[in-house]
Amino acid sequence: MPELPEVEVSRMGISPHVEGQQIIAVKVHDSRLRWPVPERVQAVVGERLQRVQRRAKYLLLETDAGTLILHLGMSGALRVVPSSTPLKKHDHVELVFANGQSLRLNDPRRFGALLYVDDDAEQHVLLKNLGPEPLTEAFNTDYLFQRSRGRQQAIKTFIMDNHVVVGVGNIYANESLFKAGIHPKRAAGKVSRQRYQRLVPLIKETLAQAIQQGGTSLRDFTQVDGQPGYFAQQLAVYGRGGKLCMRCKTRLKEIRLGQRSTVYCPQCQR
Template sequence: MPELPEVEVSRLGISPHIEGRQIRHVNVRDSRLRWPVPETVKEVEGQTLLNVKRRAKYLLLETHAGTLILHLGMSGKLRVVPVETPFYKHDHISIEFDDGQSLRLNDPRRFGALLFTKEQPDVHDLLKHLGPEPLTDAFHADYLFEQSRKRTQPVKTFIMDNRVVVGVGNIYANEALFKAGINPKRAAGKISKQRYEKLVPIIKDTLAQAIEQGGTTLRDFTQVDGAPGYFAQKLQVYGRGGKLCMVCSQRLKEIRLGQRSTVYCTTCQR
C-alpha cells in the first residue's frame, strides 16, 4: 500500500500538470471502487482546479464548487496523459482538462476511492478524526508524550494510529524505531519523554528523506507506461528479518504486531 511519502510524491508529480486547469469532464469508467463513486463528482466539471493538497494519504483536488477526495488504496497509481491515450485495463477514473490532458487513476484491486464534498475536507467523515501531519509543527515530542500516557499498546502500533499522527506507515515505523533505539513491543505509556524527544525528529527526518528520494527518482508522471510506484529506499530493518543488523551484526528478529510484519534488533532496540 502506498504510504505517505509515495502519496506526497504523487501530489508533487501531478500538481504542475493540472493545477490552474479547467476540468472539462470527469469520466467514471467504473464506479465500483472501495466506495461507489458518487454522481456528485461531476459537480467539478467546468471548474478550475485550484490546488492539489494532501491530508494523510488522501489527495484533495480543490475547486470553488467543492473538493474531490482521492485515495490510492492498496494498488492505485496516477498518471497524466493526453485525453486520446488508449485506456489501460483498470483505468477506472479519467479527469479531463481543458489543455487536452487527463489525470488517470489505475487501481487493479479497487481499494482506491474518489469522493466529493462541498464542505471543508477536514470535517468529512474520513478526515475529521485524523491526527496531525507528521511534518508539521503540530507534531512534536510534548504532544506525542501526552498522547502516550496510560497507553498499554506497543509503541509501534501507537505511532501507526492515524488518530495520533497520520502517515507513519509500517515501513517508516520500523525504520524510525530502529534509528531511535526503541523496542517496537514496548508499551507506549512506559516510554519516557526524553525518548519521544529523540523519536519525533527521527520520524520527521525518515519521512522527509523518503519524500526527497521519491522526488528525485519519480519525476515523470506523464509517461504512458511510467506510472509511479514505490521508489528505491535504503531500509535498515524493514523486510530484513533474519538478516544481520547493520549496526551490531546481530540477527534481526521478525514478529507480528497489529497484524503487521515488525523487524527489530534485540540488541540495539530497548
C-alpha cells in the first residue's frame, strides 16, 4: 500500500499538470471501487481544479464547486496522459481537462476511492477524526507525550494509529524506532518524555527523507505509469529480519505486531 511519502510524491507529480486546468468531463469507467463512485462527482465538471492538497493518504482535488477526495488504496496509481490515449486495464476513473490531458486512476485491486464533498472536506467522516500531519508543528514532543500517557499499547502500533498521527506507516515506524533506540513492543505510556523528544524529530526526518528521495527521482508523470513505489533508500531494519544490525552487528529479530511485520535490533532498541 502506498504510504504517506508515496502519496505526497504522487501529489507533487500530478499538481503541475492539473492545477488551474478546467475539468470538462469526469468519466467513470467502472464505479466499483472501495465505495461506489457517486454521481455527485459530476458536480466538478466545468470547474477549474484549483489545488491538489494531501491529508494523510487522501488527495484533495479542490474546485470552487467542491472537493474530490481521492485515495489510492492498496494498488492505485495516477498518471496524466493525453485524453486520446487508449485506456489501460484497470483505468477506472479519469478527469478530462480542456487542455487535452486526462488524469487517470488505475487500481487493479479496487481498494481506492473517489468521493465528493461540497463543503469543508476536512469535516468529511473519513478525515475529521484524523491526527495531525507528522511534518507540521502540531506534531511535537508535548503532543505525543501527552497522548501516550496511560497507554499500554505498543509504541509501534501507537505511532501507526492515524487518530494519533497520520502517515507513519509500517516501513517508517520500523525505521524511526530503530533510529530512536526504542523497542517496538514497549508500552507507549512507559516511554519517557526524553525518549519522545528524540523520536518525534526522527519520525519527521525519516518521512522527509523519503519524500525528498522520491522527489529527487521523480520523473514526469506524463511519461511514466504513475507508480512511484517505495523509494530506493537505505533501510536499516525493515525487510532485514535475520540479518545483522548495521550498527552493532547483532542479528535482527522479526515478529508480528498489530498484524504487521516488525523488525528490530534486540541490542540497540530497549
